[in-house]
Amino acid sequence: MGPGAEPGMESGAEASRGGWSQIRPIAFEDGKTAQAQVYETLRGALMSGHLRPGEDISLRQAAATLGTSVTPVREALRQLEIEGGLEVHGRNRTCRVPLVGPEALAEIRDIRVELEGMATERAAALVTAAQLRLVTNACRLMERAAGTGDADLYLENNWRFHSLIYRAARRPRLLEMIERLWLSTGPLVRLALSKPGHLDHSMECHWLVERALRSGDAPAARSAILRDITGAARDLEDVLETTPTDARRPR
Amino acid sequence: MGPGAEPGMESGAEASRGGWSQIRPIAFEDGKTAQAQVYETLRGALMSGHLRPGEDISLRQAAATLGTSVTPVREALRQLEIEGGLEVHGRNRTCRVPLVGPEALAEIRDIRVELEGMATERAAALVTAAQLRLVTNACRLMERAAGTGDADLYLENNWRFHSLIYRAARRPRLLEMIERLWLSTGPLVRLALSKPGHLDHSMECHWLVERALRSGDAPAARSAILRDITGAARDLEDVLETTPTDARRPR
DNA sequence: TGGCACAAGACGTGATCACAGATGGGCATG
DNA sequence: CATGCCCATCTGTGATCACGTCTTGTGCCA
Numbered sequence: 337m338g339p340g341a342e343p344g345m346e347s348g349a350e351a352s353r354g355g356w357s358q359i360r361p362i363a364f365e366d367g368k369t370a371q372a373q374v375y376e377t378l379r380g381a382l383m384s385g386h387l388r389p390g391e392d393i394s395l396r397q398a399a400a401t402l403g404t405s406v407t408p409v410r411e412a413l414r415q416l417e418i419e420g421g422l423e424v425h426g427r428n429r430t431c432r433v434p435l436v437g438p439e440a441l442a443e444i445r446d447i448r449v450e451l452e453g454m455a456t457e458r459a460a461a462l463v464t465a466a467q468l469r470l471v472t473n474a475c476r477l478m479e480r481a482a483g484t485g486d487a488d489l490y491l492e493n494n495w496r497f498h499s500l501i502y503r504a505a506r507r508p509r510l511l512e513m514i515e516r517l518w519l520s521t522g523p524l525v526r527l528a529l530s531k532p533g534h535l536d537h538s539m540e541c542h543w544l545v546e547r548a549l550r551s552g553d554a555p556a557a558r559s560a561i562l563r564d565i566t567g568a569a570r571d572l573e574d575v576l577e578t579t580p581t582d583a584r585r586p587r
Numbered sequence: 588m589g590p591g592a593e594p595g596m597e598s599g600a601e602a603s604r605g606g607w608s609q610i611r612p613i614a615f616e617d618g619k620t621a622q623a624q625v626y627e628t629l630r631g632a633l634m635s636g637h638l639r640p641g642e643d644i645s646l647r648q649a650a651a652t653l654g655t656s657v658t659p660v661r662e663a664l665r666q667l668e669i670e671g672g673l674e675v676h677g678r679n680r681t682c683r684v685p686l687v688g689p690e691a692l693a694e695i696r697d698i699r700v701e702l703e704g705m706a707t708e709r710a711a712a713l714v715t716a717a718q719l720r721l722v723t724n725a726c727r728l729m730e731r732a733a734g735t736g737d738a739d740l741y742l743e744n745n746w747r748f749h750s751l752i753y754r755a756a757r758r759p760r761l762l763e764m765i766e767r768l769w770l771s772t773g774p775l776v777r778l779a780l781s782k783p784g785h786l787d788h789s790m791e792c793h794w795l796v797e798r799a800l801r802s803g804d805a806p807a808a809r810s811a812i813l814r815d816i817t818g819a820a821r822d823l824e825d826v827l828e829t830t831p832t833d834a835r836r837p838r
Numbered sequence: 839t840g841g842c843a844c845a846a847g848a849c850g851t852g853a854t855c856a857c858a859g860a861t862g863g864g865c866a867t868g
Numbered sequence: 869c870a871t872g873c874c875c876a877t878c879t880g881t882g883a884t885c886a887c888g889t890c891t892t893g894t895g896c897c898a
Contacts, residue, residue, distance in 0.1 A: 369680070369851070371665070395880065405853045407658075410880080411665050414622070418666045420760065428860055429620075429880055443758050450701040507694050509671065509771070513764060520760070620881070646850065656883045661850080679890055680850055 361403035371408035374398075375415055382421045382433065383522035384491055393422065393431040421519040433523055438573055441524075444517055445569040449562055451514050452498070456545065456561040458505040460554035467504045468549060474500060475539075475546050482535045490535075491525060497542060501549070501561075524572055531571040538564060612654035622659035625649075629663055633672050633684065634773035635742055644673065644682040672770040684774055689824055692775075695768055696820040700813055702765050703749070707796065707812040709756040711805035718755045719800060725751060726793050733786045741786075742776060748793060752800065752812075775823055782822040789815060 362373040378398075381387050399409045413431050416422040423434045436444075463471075474497040481490035495518065502511050528534050541564035548557035613624040629649075632638045650660045664682050667673040674685045687695075714722075725748040732741035746769065753762050779785050792815035799808035 371851080394878085396878085406880085407852050407854090411662050414662050415666055415669045418669060420763070424880095428878095430860095431880090440760070443760050446705065446758075447702070447761055447764065450705055451698070454697065454701055507697075509691070509694050510698055512671070513698065513767075516764075622881080645848080647848075657850085658882050658884090675850095679848095681890095682850090 356397070356401055361401070369408070370404050371411045374402055374404060374408045375412035377402065378412055378416060379421065379519065382416070382519055383495060384488070385523050385526040387433050387523060389433050389435045389523045391433045392425075393433070395431075416519075419516050419519055421516075421522075434520070436520060436524060438576060440520075441569060441573060441576070444520055445565060448514070448517055448565050448569075451510060451517070452502065452565060453558045453562055455502040455505040455507060455510055455514060457554045457558045458507065459501045460549050460552055460557040462506055463501075463504040463549050467500060468546075471497060471500050471546055471549060475542050478542065479539060482539060487526065487529055490529070494525070494538075501545070521572075524576075525568070527575045528568055528572045531575050534568070534571045537567050537571075541567065607648070607652055612652070620659070621655050622662045625653055625655060625659045626663035626666055628653065629667060630672065630770065633667070633770055634746060635739070636774050636777040638684050638774060640684050640686045640774045642684045643676075644684070646682075667770070670767045670770055672767075672773075685771070687771060687775060689827060691771075692820060692824060692827070695771055696816060699765070699768055699816050699820075702761060702768070703753065703816060704809045704813055706753040706756040706758060706761055706765065708805045708809045709758065710752045711800050711803055711808040713757055714752070714755040714800050718751060719797075722748060722751050722797055722800065726790075726797050729793065730790060733790060738777065738780055741780070745776070745789075752796070772823075775827075776819070778826045779819055779823045782826050785819070785822045788818050788822075792818065 360377075362370060362377060378387075387393070393413060395406045395409055395413065398413070399406045402409065413422060417424060417431065420434070422431050424430065425432055474493045477493040478490055478497060481487075481493060498518075499511075499515075502514050505511070541560050544560035545557055545564070548554075548560055611628075613621060613628060629638075629644075638644070644664060646657045646660055646664070649664075650657045653660065664673060668675060668682065671685070673682050675681065676683050725744045728744040729741055729748060732738075732744060749769075750762075750766075753765050756762070792811050795811035796808055796815070799805075799811055
């Protein structure tokens, strides 16, 4: 990403409309159950920010969009509720994408620091050359996305970059817990892109992590990841307090 | 627990039989949904070790035992699967309580060290006098259970002791993640009781934690909790490698 | 008597239906 | 004209049924 980059990055047209326009009917033919495909579809939609904070999720509407009955959708929504990716609105038990406040953001940041720091440190000792190539590639793609202003491509490879590293730590439960944390922040990360200078700082950290992994320097990798996490959390906090809550609600 | 205690603690008659004998039909009358009650019932049965590692869970059998149809049970089982408390066996997607191996045990121990250490450190600064009384009470009950050899009472208050401390940290997400870890080790903790000396070391750590919390000494509280976790993990590891896997399977 | 095949039962999955509660818009009334 | 009420319709929930798969037990044949 060159110097003097544009202050923000537009979030794409599909993100400013209702998130359901991006959801496609599930494939349905392979061995996986309908419920699992619905779950993965909705989970991906949350992580990539297609479903926006405060948005209501209706069982029948989701079932119609995904081309199934309500049964698999109900199970998938319940799973996402357990993971914190969705919440029930209360008396009618309507599902919606949670609005996370500053205190929840701080909590998630603290847990991320511990877990992702641990995973990165371990990954530095265990990462293979093939995995390292994929990490470097994700870095390059992020940089290209930052240059062209493609928010979707950037976010996708940002998650990919982190995911590859944590996968290299070979701790399946740790990876799952980290993914669960990203599920909560997923609808929000798009907001951080509007913070001027966020991309520069973030990409600097990413390259620091990549270099530390390459040289097997575990403490350096950990501290670089920590800088990335805390920096993103700070940017997100700034955006949250300058953006009124109502403006983040749909309709 | 007095000196010269018995080398092990019997696990209770109900734990050596099939776990289902302890499961009661759900209450069903209050405002909560049937699915939530089924979930909590099964979750509690897992955490307290009533359901044993390797045991199969059938939808229809569970529904009949709990007095509901299969629909709420299916959702509850899927949630527990997501949390790692259950796993699906394969082609027929049969649910069973996972058999955790030494490597999974080490992973869970490492995550527990980070998360529960963080929570305890925070709790030392935030715990109220009322919460501290409950912690002390749980300690006393554990000690009494250790003296009389009541495994159920001990395990219940062991979880209660830890849960009270982590609740005092006022990090709801952190608490949930810790509970999820306990869900995986729950079916196993009973095994650690058979290790000679386990109770002595564990109770010593518990009182150290209690004292550190009372004096507000966050680092001391953290290190005491860490000793408890690593000690229990070591005992469990010893039991696991001296006990053949088949012996832990039911029937 | 041993091995194989077929049938019956159990398994999870997903669609459909009935039901209770919440909701919003339109109509009647003050 | 404003306000309150009622009904049509939405919501999630849970029970039931149909379907494909897998396991198990039994009977038949070699």
